[in-house]
Amino acid sequence: MTRVPTTNWAASFHYGFRDCLYPTSVEAVCEIVARSPKIKTVGSGHSFNAIADGEVGLSLSELPINPIIEGDGTQVSIGGHCTYGELALFLHRHHLAVHNLASLPHISIAGAIATATHGSGNRNGNLATAVSGLEMVSGDGRLIKVARGHADFLALVVHLGALGVITRVTLDVQPEFQVAQSVYEGLAWDKLLANLDEIMAAGYSVSVFTQWRQHAGSIWVKRTASADEWPAAIHGATRATVNRHPISGLDSQNCTEQLGQYGRWSDRLPHFKMGFTPSSGEEIQSEFHVSKEYGATAIEALLSIREKFAHLVQAAEFRTVAADELWLSPQYHRDTLSIHFTWIRDQEAVNAAVEHIEQKLSRFTALPHWGKVFTGRHIRAKYERLPEFAQLRDRMDPQRTFSNPWLEDVIFGTSEN
Numbered sequence: 001m002t003r004v005p006t007t008n009w010a011a012s013f014h015y016g017f018r019d020c021l022y023p024t025s026v027e028a029v030c031e032i033v034a035r036s037p038k039i040k041t042v043g044s045g046h047s048f049n050a051i052a053d054g055e056v057g058l059s060l061s062e063l064p065i066n067p068i069i070e071g072d073g074t075q076v077s078i079g080g081h082c083t084y085g086e087l088a089l090f091l092h093r094h095h096l097a098v099h100n101l102a103s104l105p106h107i108s109i110a111g112a113i114a115t116a117t118h119g120s121g122n123r124n125g126n127l128a129t130a131v132s133g134l135e136m137v138s139g140d141g142r143l144i145k146v147a148r149g150h151a152d153f154l155a156l157v158v159h160l161g162a163l164g165v166i167t168r169v170t171l172d173v174q175p176e177f178q179v180a181q182s183v184y185e186g187l188a189w190d191k192l193l194a195n196l197d198e199i200m201a202a203g204y205s206v207s208v209f210t211q212w213r214q215h216a217g218s219i220w221v222k223r224t225a226s227a228d229e230w231p232a233a234i235h236g237a238t239r240a241t242v243n244r245h246p247i248s249g250l251d252s253q254n255c256t257e258q259l260g261q262y263g264r265w266s267d268r269l270p271h272f273k274m275g276f277t278p279s280s281g282e283e284i285q286s287e288f289h290v291s292k293e294y295g296a297t298a299i300e301a302l303l304s305i306r307e308k309f310a311h312l313v314q315a316a317e318f319r320t321v322a323a324d325e326l327w328l329s330p331q332y333h334r335d336t337l338s339i340h341f342t343w344i345r346d347q348e349a350v351n352a353a354v355e356h357i358e359q360k361l362s363r364f365t366a367l368p369h370w371g372k373v374f375t376g377r378h379i380r381a382k383y384e385r386l387p388e389f390a391q392l393r394d395r396m397d398p399q400r401t402f403s404n405p406w407l408e409d410v411i412f413g414t415s416e417n
């Protein structure tokens with residue numbers, strides 16, 4: 001019996017798929033694409049909007065992931081549908097690592113790079129920046145291979161599911177490294193705003209969790225191997241002595257270890273453990289990226305309207321992401337501070353809150369996370385390479401096999417014509 005995906009992971013979005021195809025070889029993927037008027041590749045279904053929606057789904061889950069170490073151990077190529085958790089298991093066996101991970105390891109690589117999914121760290125680019133090569137099936141059913149340096153490469157990586165079916169991804173890897181994390185609680189808003197840069201530089205990867213209440217919240221510091229003692233406090237926030245969950249009040253057993261002991265990069269960089277349900281499950285997410293230099297001012301601006309949205313927040317998170325060259329990356333040519341919201345699962349109320357937030361952040365050129373909830377208003381004007389991306393789509397997918405209403409409406413603006 002064919003499994004047809006009905007909702008996203010959080011059950012906050014209902015897909016319109018009437019069928020889903022499960023090819024068992026790349027040749028079969030090529031044939032399906034060549035003969036199908038419309039097809040939408042299904043990743044791990046973690047996005048919160050209609051980006052992954054379609055009439056006929058294509059899942060690569062029956063394809064082998066077949067990981068291969070390349071370039072004398074500096075790169076790994078693997079099936080695009082592989083999750084970061086599965087990738088990490090393979091890398092462990094070879095004492096290798098990727099530079100960073102998102103908050104959860106459950107997402108597919110091709111789906112994560114599609115939306116410029118990211119972790120945190122002043123010097124860490126989003127996960128798409130580790131891609132050095134792609135194998136993909138274009139709209140005419142041809143398998144094409146593109147490597148870093150190719151004229152289209154910087155456009156193809158953050159692909160929004162618009163350009164083809166990604167069958168394999170090659171990623172830069174590095175020798176494995178150890179990470180430890182500690183949580184610092186009781187951070188005050190004035191300390192956060194006055195010392196944001198210093199706080200975000202306190203480790204290899206730093207997150208500040210808040211619920212937009214009286215206190216700002218907690219600082220989650222992830223450090224790579226260091227001989228330094230953990231400080232007892234960071235700007236007035238004191239070190240926790242038990243593990244915490246980002247959503248205060250929830251049990252921390254699904255969370256990665258936080259008490260300062262070093263462990264594998266992949267067991268510390270995500271907030272949530274593989275094999276457990278991440279986050280709360282009953283949620284919707286939004287996220288807005290602003291230039292890092294305006295980070296504190298942007299947070300302050302949101303504080304001034306927090307009565308419009310704070311009651312809907314389960315947890316919010318500030319992270320930093322380094323600049324890159326990828327055309328549709330929100331970090332294109334700028335370091336960002338990312339302002340993330342895990343909302344309660346009330347779509348209508350969240351939509352209204354997001355309107356307020358977007359309005360307040362508009363003067364900071366806030367760019368939304370492609371896989372989360374946003375209005376999409378004025379977005380096209382903010383991506384200078386979008387007209388060229390549209391031309392590339394004309395070449396890669398002239399028949400619009402990979403199109404869906406979300407792409408036409410939000411990205412290409414064709415539904416306005």
Ligand SMILES: Cc1cc2nc3c(=O)[nH]c(=O)nc-3n(C[C@H](O)[C@H](O)[C@H](O)COP(=O)(O)OP(=O)(O)OC[C@H]3O[C@@H](n4cnc5c(N)ncnc54)[C@H](O)[C@@H]3O)c2cc1C
Nearest residue numbers: 043044045046047102103108110111114117118161166371
């Ligand atoms: C609990 C939770 C925690 C999260 N944490 C983070 C976080 O820490 N940082 C962050 O940045 N984001 C985070 N996200 C968002 C998530 O990383 C993105 O939505 C990501 O795109 C999900 O990947 P996916 O495989 O589920 O993609 P999907 O939602 O399945 O698909 C996304 C897009 O990719 C396309 N696609 C998928 N696979 C392929 C393929 N093989 N070929 C071509 N196109 C493909 C789809 O068609 C669609 O257009 C989180 C989401 C959840 C639910």
